Amino acid sequence: MTAISYVALIGGTLAFAVPAAAQGPVAVVEEVTGHSAGVGFMDYVDAGKVIRLAPQDSIVLGYMKSCVREKISGGTITVGVDKSDVQSGQVERSTVACDAGKMLLTVQQADQAAGLVLRGRPPIKPAPKPQFTLYGASPIVEMKGGGTLIIERLDAAGDRQVVKIAKKPPATFDFADGGKALVAGGVYRIIVGTHQFVFQVDPGAKAGRTPIVGRMLRLDSLS
Secondary structure: OOEEEEEEEEEEOOOOOOOOOOEEEEEEEEEEOOOOOOOOOEEEEEOEEEEEEEEEEEEEEOOOHHHHHHHHEEEEEEOOOOOEEEEEEEEEEEOOOOOOOEEEEHHHHHHHOOOOOOOOOOOOOOOOOOOEEEEEEOEEEEOOOOEEEEEEEOOOOOOOEEEEOOOOOEEEEOOOOOOOOOOOOOEEEEEEOOOEEEEEEEEEEEEOOOOOHHHHEEEOOOO
16 A cells, blocks of 8 residues: 655644544554653554643554554644644654554454364465454564464464563564564464464565554453
8 A cells, every 4th residue: 555645734723523422542652752742652542632742742643443644743632533633733644554443353353263264283275364464564462461472374384483472561562673574475373372363464564663553463352
């Protein structure tokens, strides 16, 4: 997907309405500089949240359903459902590749995957249909409460990685930290205890610190 970027300097006092039905986190904090924002890396923000930035501070928000990514410098931010309203600040906004709304992996999805994936040693032919797609080859994995998981390739042999995630927040493991990456175009499964999920890495995915909303895996409580 080709990103479409633009820069807008926003002043004015237009009112910004957030639908009352909007609930739960809509965006993740990908980067933050300074201390005025009141949020940190990998924090989730709900629609309607107001963030006030000092002129020298900035924040990067990744919207998980619209795949909009914003770098905002200074001003007052009201988090929306698909993008932010920014007053008296500067925003650079782009649309990035992400599998909108599918980053959160649940027990129900694991049950579906259990019916797709054969037991035994990969490769599995034909590879099962992926439940979602990653658009970055270096995943950032978040698992509530921490723990150990396995990521292994299904359509080819030999690519199997064991990941240990610390219990303390943000309870994440970023493949980019160690210069690691999965194979672009590969089909993989995540195994956590008795649960498993199937995903594909987009053929055009690149390694490293690509936008978080395109490479994020959130594992919900699997107990």
